[in-house]
Amino acid sequence: MFTGIVETVAEIQAVADKGGDKALAIRVDGLDLSGVKLGDSIAVNGVCLTVTHLDNSGFHADISRETLSLSSLASVKAGAPVNIERALLASGRFDGHIVSGHIDGTGTITERYDDARSIRLNVSVPEPLRRYTAHKGSICIDGVSLTINALSSEGVELNIIPHSAAQTIIAGYRPGTVVNLEVDIIARYLERLLTGSGAKPDGISEAFLAEHGFLRGRG
Numbered sequence: 001m002f003t004g005i006v007e008t009v010a011e012i013q014a015v016a017d018k019g020g021d022k023a024l025a026i027r028v029d030g031l032d033l034s035g036v037k038l039g040d041s042i043a044v045n046g047v048c049l050t051v052t053h054l055d056n057s058g059f060h061a062d063i064s065r066e067t068l069s070l071s072s073l074a075s076v077k078a079g080a081p082v083n084i085e086r087a088l089l090a091s092g093r094f095d096g097h098i099v100s101g102h103i104d105g106t107g108t109i110t111e112r113y114d115d116a117r118s119i120r121l122n123v124s125v126p127e128p129l130r131r132y133t134a135h136k137g138s139i140c141i142d143g144v145s146l147t148i149n150a151l152s153s154e155g156v157e158l159n160i161i162p163h164s165a166a167q168t169i170i171a172g173y174r175p176g177t178v179v180n181l182e183v184d185i186i187a188r189y190l191e192r193l194l195t196g197s198g199a200k201p202d203g204i205s206e207a208f209l210a211e212h213g214f215l216r217g218r219g
Helices: 065-070 162-167 185-195 206-211
Strands: 008-018 021-027 041-044 047-054 058-063 081-086 105-115 118-124 138-141 144-151 155-160 178-182
Touching (some): 008 058, 041 058, 138 155
Antiparallel strands (some): 021 058, 041 047, 041 081, 105 118, 105 178, 118 155, 138 178, 144 155
16 A cells, blocks of 8 residues: 655666566665565556566566556656655555555646646546546545645646655646546445445435435434
């Protein structure tokens, strides 16, 4: 599990095709990996990857077809900067929000503009994922835990403070940049509990509320 608080920005050293999958070599400067061992999880642009090899420059990881089909890592090139976060320790502080590292899909930066010292971003979100977004709720963009400032017809609007821009790859975002999205996992579980499936609810009605125990002692 992760928190969406990026620890450092690393660099893709090499990308290798392996029988339909891919393997990454990632150079990590400015972060002590001495406590990392083979099999540990590290989030790379929000994607939970398993460490398959460690060396003096960083680590290697494989990317499955499933991950390639859902994330921007399918098109990542050598030299690209990436956000890095090690998995949360049970003894660590929990900042950000609950992040699984299981990417739900990709979005696109549709607008960027300055607002005082902050950066404002509009991000398109695929229609099936929009129901998991909420005003002032959380969303993970390329592994960064962010608060949704507003909802739009195409996705979400975000405000990036100077610290977040400086410590992540967000400063390099431009209209057209493709980003990894992970919606709030609590919203997914809540939908599952209320509907009994992953299907979209038809809507909230008095009958729906009564059926699920929200209306009592009436009649």
